[in-house]
Amino acid sequence: MAVEQLQKQPATDISQYEGILVVVEQREGKAKKVSWQLLGQGRRMADKLGAPLIALVIGHQVEHLAQEAIAYGAEKVYICDHEYLKDYRTKPYSKVCLNVFALAKPEIVLYGATATGRDLAGAIATHLPTGLTADCTELDVEPNPSRLLLASRPAFSEKMMATILCKKYRPQMATARPGVFQALLPDQTRTGDVINVPFHLESGETATRIIDFISDTNSVNLEEADIIVAGGRGLGGPDALKLLQDLADALDGTVGASRAAVDAGWVKHERQIGQTGHTVRSKLIIAAGISGAVQFTVGMQHSDLIIAINKDPDAPIFQVAQYGIVGDLFEILPAMTVEAKKRRGMA
Numbered sequence: 546m547a548v549e550q551l552q553k554q555p556a557t558d559i560s561q562y563e564g565i566l567v568v569v570e571q572r573e574g575k576a577k578k579v580s581w582q583l584l585g586q587g588r589r590m591a592d593k594l595g596a597p598l599i600a601l602v603i604g605h606q607v608e609h610l611a612q613e614a615i616a617y618g619a620e621k622v623y624i625c626d627h628e629y630l631k632d633y634r635t636k637p638y639s640k641v642c643l644n645v646f647a648l649a650k651p652e653i654v655l656y657g658a659t660a661t662g663r664d665l666a667g668a669i670a671t672h673l674p675t676g677l678t679a680d681c682t683e684l685d686v687e688p689n690p691s692r693l694l695l696a697s698r699p700a701f702s703e704k705m706m707a708t709i710l711c712k713k714y715r716p717q718m719a720t721a722r723p724g725v726f727q728a729l730l731p732d733q734t735r736t737g738d739v740i741n742v743p744f745h746l747e748s749g750e751t752a753t754r755i756i757d758f759i760s761d762t763n764s765v766n767l768e769e770a771d772i773i774v775a776g777g778r779g780l781g782g783p784d785a786l787k788l789l790q791d792l793a794d795a796l797d798g799t800v801g802a803s804r805a806a807v808d809a810g811w812v813k814h815e816r817q818i819g820q821t822g823h824t825v826r827s828k829l830i831i832a833a834g835i836s837g838a839v840q841f842t843v844g845m846q847h848s849d850l851i852i853a854i855n856k857d858p859d860a861p862i863f864q865v866a867q868y869g870i871v872g873d874l875f876e877i878l879p880a881m882t883v884e885a886k887k888r889r890g891m892a
C-alpha cells in the first residue's frame with residue numbers, strides 16, 4: 546500500500562473491539578507450550594482490562610484443545626475443525642483467523658513467535674490495516690481508558706528494549722517468544738463457551754497442496770524440552786559435548802549451550818540459551834561450566850529446577866540455581882549419567 550494511501554486510511558472505531566484473543570498453535574492435535582503460556586499472560590492482561598480472554602483453535606480433530614484452552618484460562622473458544630486444516634498452510638489458516646477476528650472483534654491478538662506463528666501473523670497483518678509487533682519478550686496493557694497493548698522487544702542489536710504501541714487501529718497484534726511467559730496451572734473444572742466456526746474455501750483459493758510431511762529428526766526444539774543439559778566455555782572444547790549428550794540421553798533430555806560455547810563453534814546456534822538465543826522454561830536444566838552471565842540466565846531462570854555445576858564457588862550461576870555442585874564437570878557429568886542410568890534401569 547502506498548504511503549499516501551496509508552495516511553488516508555481512516556482510524557478504526559476502537560470502541561467496538563474488546564477482549565484478548567490467543568491463536569492456539571498445534572501440530573497433530575498437540576498444542577505448542579507457547580499457546581498456553583500466551584493464555585497465561587493473556588489472562589493476567591484480560592483481568593487488568595476487565596475483558597474476555599478468547600482462544601482460537603484451528604486444525605482437524607482438535608476438539609479436545611478447546612477444553613484444554615479453557616483449562617488454561619480462556620473463557621471463550623472459537624474452533625474451526627476441518628480435514629483441510631489438518632496441516633498448517635498460510636492461506637486457509639489466515640482466512641479462518643480473519644473470519645474469526647471479524648466476528649469476535651478482539652482488541653488484542655497474540656501469536657507464538659514460532660516459525661508458524663510468525664508466518665501466520667505476518668500474512669494476516671498484510672490484510673488488516675493494523676500493526677504487528679514481532680518477537681516480543683514482554684507484554685502488558687494500560688488499563689482504561691487507553692487499553693493499549695505495551696508490546697516490548699529487544700532492539701538495536703538487543704542493546705535496548707523498545708515498547709511499541711498501536712494507538713489507532715485494532716486489533717493490536719503481537720507475536721511473543723516461547724518460554725517467556727508462564728502458563729497458568731490447568732484447571733479442568735473451569736467452564737467456557739465453545740463456538741464452532743464453519744470452514745469454506747473457494748476452489749483455486751489455495752495454491753499449495755501438502756503431499757507429505759517429513760519431520761526433521763535432527764532439529765532441536767529447546768522451548769518444548771522438559772529436560773535440558775547445557776554446557777558452556779567450561780567444556781573446554783567440542784569433545785566434552787559427548788558428556789552433555791550422554792547425560793541428556795540418560796534423562797531423555799536435550800542439549801543446550803551458552804553463547805560462549807556457540808561462539809567457539811562447538812555447538813550450533815539453534816542450541817543457544819539466553820538473550821540472543823532461546824528462552825526456556827524446562828522442568829529441569831543442568832548448567833555445566835557456565836558462569837551465569839545475566840544474558841544467559843535471562844533465558845533459563847524460570848525453569849522449575851536448576852542444577853549448576855561449576856568449579857568456581859563464587860560463580861553467579863549458583864545465585865539462580867536451587868542445587869549447586871562445586872566441582873569439575875569432567876567428573877560430575879559422567880557420575881550423574883551413571884546414576885541416572887542406574888535409577889532408570891538403563892545400566
Ligand SMILES: Cc1cc2nc3c(=O)[nH]c(=O)nc-3n(C[C@H](O)[C@H](O)[C@H](O)COP(=O)(O)OP(=O)(O)OC[C@H]3O[C@@H](n4cnc5c(N)ncnc54)[C@H](O)[C@@H]3O)c2cc1C
Pocket residue numbers: 702703704776777778779780802803804805806817818819820821822823833834835836837838839840841844854855856857860872873874875
Ligand atoms: C548483547 C549480548 C547478548 C548476549 N547473549 C547471550 C546469550 O543469549 N546467551 C549466553 O549464554 N550469553 C550471551 N551473551 C554472552 C554472556 O555475556 C557471557 O559472555 C556468556 O554467557 C558466557 O558463557 P559461559 O558462561 O559459557 O562462559 P564463561 O563466562 O567463560 O564461564 C565459564 C565457566 O565455566 C567454569 N568452568 C571452567 N572449567 C570448568 C570445569 N572443568 N568444571 C566446571 N566448571 C568449569 C568457570 O568457572 C566459569 O564460571 C551475550 C552478551 C551480549 C553482550
